[in-house]
Amino acid sequence: MPEINIKEIEEKWRKYWEKEKIYAFDKTKIKGKNKIYSIDTPPPTVSGEMHIGHAFSYSQQDFIVRYKRMNGSVFYPFGTDDNGLPTERLVEKINNVKSKNMSRKEFIELCLKTLKKITPEFIEDWKILGISADYNTYYSTIDKNSQKISQESFVELFNKKQIYKQEFPSIWCVECQTSIAQAELEDKEQNTLFSTIKFKADGKDLLIATTRPELLPACIAVFVNPKDKRYKNLVGKKAKVPVFNHEVPILEDSSADIEKGTGVLMICSYGDKFDVDAINRHKLNVKIILNQDGTLNEKAGILKGLRIKEARKKILEELEKHNLITEKKHISNNVNIHDKCGTEIEFIPTAQWFIKILDKKEQLIKQGKKIKWYPEYMFKRYENWVKGLEWDWNISRDRHFGIPIPAWQCEKCKNIIVADKEELPIDPLQVKKKCPKCKSEVNATPETKVLDTWATSSLTPQLASSLIDNKIIIPYSLRPQAHDIIRTWAFYTITKSYLHENKIPWEDIVISGFVTLQGEKMSKSKGNAIKPQEIIDKYGADAIRYWAASSKLGEDLEYQEKDVITGRKFVTKILNATNFVFMNLNYQEKMPKLHETDRLFLIQLNKAISQATQAFDNYNYSQAKQIVDSFFWQIFSDNYLEIVKNRVYNGTKEEKASAFYALYNSLLAIVKMMAPITPYITEEIYQNHFKKHEKINSIHLTKWPDELKLPGIKERKEDDKQWNKLLEIITKVRQEKSLAKKSVKADIILHISGEDNKLLKNLIQDLKTVTASKDIKEGSFRVEFL
């Protein structure tokens, strides 16, 4: 037996698939009713190499796609997401540059150049894994076409009055000097000084505890709880801020916690998100003391020019000097930091662009309900997220690399000018526009911000469709994705499809889980990541896919190398089984008169086919795999092959014909049913043994197996009984032999009940050879050794 070289086999078929365009989408195929199964493929973020989570979730979606391809046509495009922050960072790292030291034009060019170099290698990992996408139907979320579509979306929504620009306190990193997304925040536990400070109210001291005394000059109100009797008499009066001596109103607000600190809470513009809410709620006039670079401005009085930490130190000294601090203690609290640089985030009001979503919560939940979620409970996560929304969708970012917001603003009349659809894609920095409204002579100011990456990736169905002349329109059949981005990618895509076309983007959505190690999510930042490239190198892509098929949709899966090894074993086993079968087999095209054992066996095959089909139809690939897998190991290999061996070697012509027919068809069905999971080895087997009879170019283009039409199928109950009894007796004999410490091949005389003997009368010969019985006698069950 020659050594099996998995790597060689896989590489061979990968090249074959590419050369023969096995997965290429043929848009001429689309005619009228011809239903195409379309997939809104997730575009991976170009940020290095494929990680284990990718290998897991892309394998899972590929099982589904390959199954669907065997039942008709599929549209399975491929894209990469490369206009986001991760890409920006990667480009900075590779080229050793800082984007903020470069012009936007320069940096974008560098990004595009770098991407061109690294993307093909990045995508190669997906090809090696055996992902059967059509890599020539390809988009990048930063390419010209994507820019055009994304900007068109912006223009259209602006014209529909669904986008507005507003000065708004947004999450700001003073280190990176940009607004950032909520998704870019991390928690950090910190030991902070909690000081109780003396304000004055009604001529008396009013004590307020705070961790951020440097914001005293920005204090614009204090809150007390309406139920708090201690401060009842002060409500409606003014409090005097120490050191700065301005007066602020004392307001009732139930958000003030009686138990916390002194029960009095100071509101500053802006200390945290809570302040933002409170200020909006009470319509307070803000007093901004923080500059975008993290220094304090002239409104901060004596703190002017200092950075936040310096200012905190200075004001504490000042308060101390005037004996205005009554208590100091250290507490541990959580602060939000920017995941990139670790800087504590601030809130600074800047002009941002928003898509209106708060007024559409109900409709968006309704849209989500129209989509079929797998697993179903994932819809709840979507629903909870939408219900809990508090802000409109901020789509602008103060970044260099991204799709420019195609807008200008007239300085004179503040009119906003957006690009015409015909001029897209456009970079407003490169184009001069005059205000058509006030006819100002001065050029309008181009918008320097870019669109957030989600503003574009929420259009992936449209991006993909544009590659094939929009021959496929939403709703697509399927969106596969992981559960961590339900609130972003799934939500935003549903939102855009609703806003633009009042449709759902896809009929079904399947959610995959994470890969865990010792119960924790595997990720680079946790340092517990395992590289899929290394696993594939060692065990093959089929093996890692086999492992990925062992968890249900939506479930996290613990990574265990032994599961991959089990996959590898399957590959070896099916190859060996096939070699054995074809070593002795003559092709038998038409169904001959079936030997009873073969007929009963094929009934079991039919059962497996019907169950696996049903499972796959519900996207339950793990169940399908399990059904086929156990049929292959337990029924086909361990029992049927053992039973039929003797007939294949020594049977009559008729007995052989029946065995050949059953072997060929059962093996073909098994190989086909495993093809979605382990595409390489099944292709190898198909090409070597089945293609000459089946005449189709690749197993992945063959039809998913139907149940065989067998004679006498109506008496299935009786048939099952016979088959089960046969296996039961075989198992019992093996057990007896094992207990007696004899070889499985030890000769015996088998005693079985008269009832069983009658039931198995057509199978006696096979039973005899497989159990190595010299004779079978009636009586109570017994194994007699010779």
Added chain:
RNA sequence: GGUCCAGUAGGCUAAUGGCAGACCCUCUCGUUUACACCGAGAUGACGGAGGUUCGAUUCCUCUCUGGACCACCA
């Protein structure tokens, strides 16, 4: 604090309103016609308490534990 998910042998995982099935580990045995990257066999499990039911691992309630997401964090 809210929402959701999950608790099955030493480990990982499956199905099911009525004998809980694999795989890895452990132990025993086996190799003249596919496979030692093997085969056969054995040991071993439903977190806890209540309820519905003739019957609950499965359905319901509570509880404990773990995980995810969100919120809070003066």
